[in-house]
Amino acid sequence: MLFNSHVFIFGFLPIVFIVYFIFRKIDLVAGAKIWLVFSSLFFYSWWNPVYLPILLGSIITNFLFGKTIEKVSYKKIILTIGIIFNVALLGYFKYVDFFIANVNMIFETNFSLLHVALPLAISFFTFQQIAYLVDTYKGEAKKYSFLNYALFVTFFPQLIAGPIVHHKEMMPQFETLSARFVRAKNVVLGSFIFFIGLFKKTVIADTFAIYASDGFGRPETLTLIEGWIVSLSYSFQIYFDFSAYSDMAIGLALLFNIKLPINFNSPYKALNIQDFWRRWHMTLGRFLTKYIYIPLGGNRISESRTLFNIMIVFGISGFWHGAGWTFVVWGLLHGVASVIHRLWRKLAIDMPKWLAWFITFQFVNVAWVFFRAESFQDALHVLKAMVGLQGISIPPYLESLFQQIQVIPYEVTERFFVGDLYEFHKIIVLLIVFLFISVFAKNSIERLQSFRPNWKTALFIGFVTVVSILHLTRVSEFIYFNF
Template sequence: MLFNSYEFIFIFLPITLLLYYLIAKKTGSIYAKYFLILASVAFYSYWDIRNLPILLVSIAVNFFAGRRIVETKKKNWLIAGIAFNLLFLAYYKYADFFLDNANTLLHTSFSHLDIVLPLGISFFTFTQTAYLVDAYKGETTSYSKSDYLLFVTIFPHLIAGPIIYHKDMIPQFSEESRYKFNFDNFAKGITWFVIGLFKKVVIADWMSNVANLVFEHSEHLSILEAWGGSLAYTLQLYFDFSGYSEMAVGIALMLNYNLPINFNAPYKACSIIDFWRRWHITLSAFLKNYLYIPLGGNRNGHHMRNIMITMLFGGLWHGAGWTFVIWGGHSWMLYLH
């Protein structure tokens, strides 16, 4: 179920909002929280219910690992939790990519596993990995099962981000004001949502039609048509991600929750560094705080190595293919420049 689909706009969202506030008013915040968990799980399952066990297994393993980290302060639990997340992500997102490269390098003939990529796996995996690291650093406590489940599954962020952090989201679940209808938040949320919807449906989707038409006839293009297609594709990506990011913020505001801003007019950037700070803000922050700095940052004379590893990882995060690796490497060189 996409944010711009009729099912979401005219059925799922209004029913969810109505029942959320009605349940909170009639029975209390705890039941409204349970309802929002149920609604989020239903939202995720609508895409493909076969993905639900994958999400729930990830949540169960990370919740247990986080509890053990908080209780024992042992690094082994952190390593085990992160290893699980990386292997989990590698299997579902990169298995066929690895097999293709193994076949090429080793002249083998491994068959594709043809794994269907679970919806939002990168987002809920990174969200939980950050939680494990923070737990080891002593920056969290043992959350309740319901708080943790809602933190990971809350539907505005689940399919396209942003990457959210426990210290920003979970405290909101305990505030009674979140369960009372707030006209100002609702009005702001609708505004954010409508602006994002316009960017997605009117601009991005139209640009997608133009770009697809050009790419389908790539062998017979003039130079102006080629540049036009490239520009259309650029604008499609820009307004698609910008639109989804704003719709997510708007939906959360309608529910009285604050999601982090994930997109801030990157084409207004004055430098490549400023660009990365504006485009997919939560991913850039994750890579910086949970990869670049733990690698050593700019200390010990390994600044360029650490940037290279971080940017290559960021490139691969976007997709399983050498084009993404090359893009990450190219971004690293631009960053240094």
């Protein structure tokens, strides 16, 4: 079920909300928790009920692993088995065809692909439960009941695409569920940020998706200006798409008086790649740092080992996002950039902020090409277009200008990029406007923190809500549903 759908907004959410607080009002805390678990499982299985046994099996198995680790003396063995179980589960459903295809290519074999369907959210709930097992082994996890644990994993606002929540920040909230009644403040704040997120998804991200999909669908035909339009369109599509989901998840949880961690904080304001990753998918970065980077030695051993650890972490990050070499390359590119940034800092050379921002943003934009492209060939076509190696096409009214620049070969075309000149003008304006917004404007979390209930806010959220709902006719998945 999608957050940006009529059935969710006008059906699922109101029913779940009302019944939950009926249970809370009559002081049936266990009933309220069971209702949330049941509702979350229904939400999850709406897409495809076949995935439900996988999720349930993972929850039950990991809970039993955790309980066993608490009781036995051979904790490390059980932890190892538990981690292997989770990695194997993720590896089979997400990566088995990728490995088979590569074996066939390298060894010239002809093993048949299994065409295993990817269960929704498996990357997210696997990482959450690995963290739980590791912390249980370290004695950092409390003894949770199965009901609270199941709710921790399945809570529908964060189930499909994060944030990757940690048991320490969520389980105490599920243990107590102290708010017995509907809190008007949380309802207002939750609705405020939810509908901002819905607007980002339905109006902004899905608009940029039209141009990005068109360009990446025919990368070999792109020329210089078109290549930049396509790459920037995808950069803003994924920015507002992921920001939208993060906002909507926080808003939905607030309705139930639950606080989720912030997962997105204006990453295009970053002045270096380290700053970018402190702002983008923040809970993934937190997981990779605590459960992979630090156990590998972090920065405690030697400088060369630190740089190696950085590359390992970013390689895993890329592979976590998708079963394809383009994702691995995307991750390694960010690893190389992080290594360069670390070495640059040692030189203690100050860079103007505008230049630092420009380099960071352009690197991120170029790296997104590999993230989005279906193949290396497609990615190279887009990158070649961006540097003019696939020619330059211009609309007719720019011909007189280009005639004065005779050293640049170009072709005049009536149909420029998508549709006509109107579409060209439209996308250029959209790119400029939303570049400005993403770099200079307050983000939704900042607006949430400074929220003031007044007529201006009411008009703003009313406008955002109406426009968003009117755009629900073109329902689309969130990008991170694929991961």
